Amino acid sequence: MQQSAFLSLGFLRLFRAARLIKLLRQGYTIRILLWTFIQSVKALPYVCLLIAMLFFIYCIIGMQVFGNIKNDPMTQMNIHNNFQTFASGLLLLFRCATGENWQEVMLDCDAGRECEGAGESCGSKMTYLYFVTFIFLCSFLMLNLFVAVIMDNFDYLTRDSSILGPHHLDEYVRVWAEYDPTARGKVHHTDMYEMLRNMEPPVGFGKKCPYRLAYRKLIRMNMPVDENGMVHFTTTLFALIRESLGIKIGPTEVMDQRDNELRYCLCRLWPVQAKRMLNILVPPDSELTYYKMTVGKIYAGLLMLENHRLEKQPQCKDQSPDRRKLSSADTSPQSEKSADLLARFFGGVVHASHRSPRTSETEDDLNK
Structure with missing residues (x-):
């Protein structure tokens, strides 16, 4: 019991690392980058939805075309990589999207492969079209939308410094705090x-x-x-x-x-x-x-x-130096x-x- 309490209290010390966030308020460029990331996160769910739709469509097609291929530990189509279930099909497509030996998976799904149970050869001649289009749409288009969204927001915030946005509120609060250290909400x-x-x-x-x-x-x-x-x-x-x-x-x-x-x-x-x-x-x-x-x-x-x-x-300027000093001394009070x-x-x-x-x-x- 004491050990569990010690672990729970020790875990709270990890939040000390959050103090580094205060340093981010000191740099204007860093605040722009953080604001760009925050604005990009709002649009990323739509990109993720498009990628999920692409994975769903290709997974259903893969289950219908390559679902009967026999699992062989000597090939890429084994107990861990197959289209026999929807979950395993999604994992296999995710592996292909990362570029890990997707061409080997494509060749092992070609026509003439051994089927699971009795039956003729499995696979399809459309395997090349299936995997090439998936890699093209996923790796070269969908995943690059993440970068496109971030770059679009960053370009919007930096192309014209006269654009007034919510991120300027942090700059206003930071400078105001220097003249109002007690946070009274008022400045002389x-x-x-x-x-x-x-x-x-x-x-x-x-x-x-x-x-x-x-x-x-x-x-x-x-x-x-x-x-x-x-x-x-x-x-x-x-x-x-x-x-x-x-x-x-x-x-x-x-x-x-x-x-x-x-x-x-x-x-x-x-x-x-x-x-x-x-x-x-x-x-x-x-x-x-x-x-x-x-x-x-x-x-x-x-x-x-x-x-x-x-x-x-x-x-x-027309006066003498003595009168000029006298006049400046008179105006100082x-x-x-x-x-x-x-x-x-x-x-x-x-x-x-x-x-x-x-x-x-x-x-x-x-x-x-």
Whole structure:
């Protein structure tokens, strides 16, 4: 009893090898290969069904034509390899499909073989056609369908990096976990730009994305920020998917209407989930008003501040080196407090549109 308990507990130690699976999350190429294999497994049952049908048809034919051949231990048609039963016929065909001496089996099934019991010669002259067609269909066509399915899925996932697929969710979760180690489901808005630059397109921006283009994308995404300056995981993910696929995206003046249309579509498609997740996926207008901070407002202010600094650079070139150092020293405290100033600015501004960062004045600054 103690020995059996020891063996059962020792068997659980084998699961320690599963820790190596964590290493697979570190490489993007390995995740692509694993996702290709998973997608291929979904189509492999259909290929297996075709192969099973082929084996079934040829096994029935073999039982009718070669089932009476006498078992001879000196030949390939013996007690282990024969067509006398359906199970033994399938095993013999499987052996032939692997290419193990199938030509010897074919010759031993030729016409003129000794029959089991009384009777004339057994076998058939059609044995060559039977085995050659089986090997051709099975080895050269059916088995290669496995490789064809895997290659097709791999080509689909790698031929265009801009195709957004479910496998990109692993990349998003992996990078998010670096900025949210406690798994709270929220990240501070100051880490949003750097986090999305560490994600490769089409999910993130990539390290080669210019900061002005990244800021414009963040302004369009416009996720709400809570009182602690945090942005929600699901809201950011859905905003990235919407930005990448262009779902209900339009000019500034129609974005409120597009948001309402998207909310209506989500309620129709998933009425049960929409009751719980709708305001997280597509924040309502009450979360994007002037008195609520959003990512779009923050990065719109940062982009306008950057444009203002770029406009002042030619003036700084005309100044003396001492005045240039003085001006740079004066602006450094302002850059440190820019987040607080922008929060006060966007918290007190009242404008005619609900989406203040998407107004025409801001868009003119963005196009500079």
